[in-house]
Amino acid sequence: MVVLVVLLAVTPVATVLPGSPGSVRVAGVTLLWWYAALIGPLIAALTALLARAAR
Amino acid sequence: MTGVRAIAAWPGPALVAGAAAAVAAGMPAAPALVLGAAVAPLLALAQPARATLPRHPVTLAIFAVAAALLLCAHLAALADAAVLLGARRWPAIVLAAALALGVTTARGAAFWRSVALAIGAAALLVVLIVAGLASGLTPWAAWADAAARPGIVFSPRSAWVTGGERFLRPTTLAFTEAHRIVAVTPGTFRAVEMDGAQRVVRDWRLNAGDVLSLRPGDTLTVEAGSRLRFEPGKRVPGAPPSGSAWVDAAPRGSLLRTLALLATLALGAYALIPPPGRHAAAAFGITLALGVGAVAWGVYATLVAPEAGLAGSPVEALLALPRAVPATALGLGAGALTALVVLGLLALFVAAADALRTRVADVGGPRAQVVWALAVIAAAVAASVWVVDPWTPLAAGLGVAGAGLAAPRLAAGAGAGRRLGAPVEVVGALLGAGVFVALSLLEPSRGVEALGAWPVLVAAPIAFGVVSALRSTH
Numbered sequence: 025m026v027v028l029v030v031l032l033a034v035t036p037v038a039t040v041l042p043g044s045p046g047s048v049r050v051a052g053v054t055l056l057w058w059y060a061a062l063i064g065p066l067i068a069a070l071t072a073l074l075a076r077a078a079r
Numbered sequence: 080m081t082g083v084r085a086i087a088a089w090p091g092p093a094l095v096a097g098a099a100a101a102v103a104a105g106m107p108a109a110p111a112l113v114l115g116a117a118v119a120p121l122l123a124l125a126q127p128a129r130a131t132l133p134r135h136p137v138t139l140a141i142f143a144v145a146a147a148l149l150l151c152a153h154l155a156a157l158a159d160a161a162v163l164l165g166a167r168r169w170p171a172i173v174l175a176a177a178l179a180l181g182v183t184t185a186r187g188a189a190f191w192r193s194v195a196l197a198i199g200a201a202a203l204l205v206v207l208i209v210a211g212l213a214s215g216l217t218p219w220a221a222w223a224d225a226a227a228r229p230g231i232v233f234s235p236r237s238a239w240v241t242g243g244e245r246f247l248r249p250t251t252l253a254f255t256e257a258h259r260i261v262a263v264t265p266g267t268f269r270a271v272e273m274d275g276a277q278r279v280v281r282d283w284r285l286n287a288g289d290v291l292s293l294r295p296g297d298t299l300t301v302e303a304g305s306r307l308r309f310e311p312g313k314r315v316p317g318a319p320p321s322g323s324a325w326v327d328a329a330p331r332g333s334l335l336r337t338l339a340l341l342a343t344l345a346l347g348a349y350a351l352i353p354p355p356g357r358h359a360a361a362a363f364g365i366t367l368a369l370g371v372g373a374v375a376w377g378v379y380a381t382l383v384a385p386e387a388g389l390a391g392s393p394v395e396a397l398l399a400l401p402r403a404v405p406a407t408a409l410g411l412g413a414g415a416l417t418a419l420v421v422l423g424l425l426a427l428f429v430a431a432a433d434a435l436r437t438r439v440a441d442v443g444g445p446r447a448q449v450v451w452a453l454a455v456i457a458a459a460v461a462a463s464v465w466v467v468d469p470w471t472p473l474a475a476g477l478g479v480a481g482a483g484l485a486a487p488r489l490a491a492g493a494g495a496g497r498r499l500g501a502p503v504e505v506v507g508a509l510l511g512a513g514v515f516v517a518l519s520l521l522e523p524s525r526g527v528e529a530l531g532a533w534p535v536l537v538a539a540p541i542a543f544g545v546v547s548a549l550r551s552t553h
Contacts, residue, residue: 036337052223060110061374065117072125
């Protein structure tokens, strides 16, 4: 659960970081959008799956 | 309960449309909304089996209010779809509410919930795949193309240009360049023009076919139901000026608003979604598909129909995509794809309604059936008379459930005992929901604006703190 909360917190933290690292583009898309649309949900789903499997 | 049945309350039409529209419009909160929509339900799904809320009239009343608000949001989204397709609002709401009531009170409703969720997800996925194939672009290539647009302008093939479209809600359009608009139906419009340093307000009564010329800096207030035609190649009023501005809005979102949005989604999901007994992986897949699908849909929509959202409803972004797909794409024309979108939204609504009905039954006992019927009827009446952006009742429903049910439940844990003649969670629920409602009704100017707009940031910590304090004195 802590991991999931941390994953959620990345987006608001990205808005206040100096240098705006979320605006860096990878394959034409900004890091913020790669994270919000794909990487964050994927890590969250895998974390939830592992947490259930461990019980 | 299987994972699919557990998560069915989450991807309702209002949330799906809201996420896709936020991406299409380049709203600053769009990344947080998409991430929250995909990750928040996992907080509930990943939990070990937890005790249900105590059966008490207070928890039942709060859950019924939350369910009615969420149903109202979904019905408002379906009604918007009906109006955008030329039908009338209230018959669409009555039909959808009657369908939900019929399915959710029928024998074997839980089975039909899974079927409805599968139909809804499959229908929207087919439209998205067809749109992607027709454009010849992967979602990330479409995103890069959308970000490279020098200006966000009306396409010559847009319905707002060819025949004119209808505004669903009163709105004020801000023009950044000269624009000649044409009234398709008679109406009264208020233009605020800048005459040197002075603002001049003019009310125009236009007949069908009358033209109104606007200059850069002018605003035009349009009543709900008005139909206007715009010039092709001109900037879309209210949209970001260019693709780079569409991209840059996201990293500049307000920290407080982003936190409030995520708290609303996370606590709302925790209150609404029960821990699944088995087959949880399917539910994880659904949340992943929701996030990726909403972004892909919004990106394709802004690329082919950048004016989607002008009518004032997030559903326009969902309907804009099938309308803009070439008729030859996989043999499915705009009509068939639009029908699939409507079918998908209706199926997701039925699935969400039945999942909410189950949660009401968990806290309602023998009174649950009557309370559920009243909640559906109240939602239908509210959606008919209150022509509102579906996001408003959705955020209110998630917020009241989060502050009134999730926060006290999280603080109470197991065996919290009783205080003041009621279970500790009930005391916290009453306080959390009460503070949430009081803050929601406050004038925004009386406090910090974001707290008035997102009362869950205050109400949930109060409910959590009070229950923790009462529990420690047990």
